[in-house]
Amino acid sequence: GAGVSQSPSNKVTEKGKDVELRCDPISGHTALYWYRQSLGQGLEFLIYFQGNSAPDKSGLPSDRFSAERTGGSVSTLTIQRTQQEDSAVYLCASGATGGIGELFFGEGSRLTVL
């Protein structure tokens, strides 16, 4: 596709369950980011992938959160043992030049933890 694709667009889960969120970046973009957007809180950086370099995981809020990027393309964000405070929109973005250039965002995965 032409843009960043995320799935699922909406996910409702019960507290304690694990969830996986998928991001398919724009072809050829080496940089991939995950951000979390809570109501009234702006975009919170979670993790950054750049090519074959080790990811910058400095924004992951706890060890329940993990992410991987396979083959330099598709990325999966996994949240284990979900909590109600994990409810948010999870946004994926990709870019050609990392943080100093334009990022292209997907429409996000809206997670609701009951």
Next chain:
Amino acid sequence: QKEVEQDPGPLSVPEGAIVSLNCTYSNSAFQYFMWYRQYSRKGPELLMYTYSSGNKEDGRFTAQVDKSSKYISLFIRDSQPSDSATYLCAMSAYGAQKLVFGQGTRLTINP
């Protein structure tokens, strides 16, 4: 204290008004400044990009950066109802890969 501060609003103005949106920041290493626009239930999209200090104009939009005051602004002239969205400032330092966002200001232009 957050690295980037932005008034979340909401801000409501009549059509045709000039809108001023602002952010302050604390990290003097920031050199790349951006404004993203986010429509409801969509991802943010880049609106304006400025390197270091100065002004940049694109149609009805003008971005200003004052590094001495650690203050950036976005002006919208002749505002239209289609400009109704959340506007997020974002910035990064040279060599850094992490883009730091403000909280976003929710703007409504009333016809």
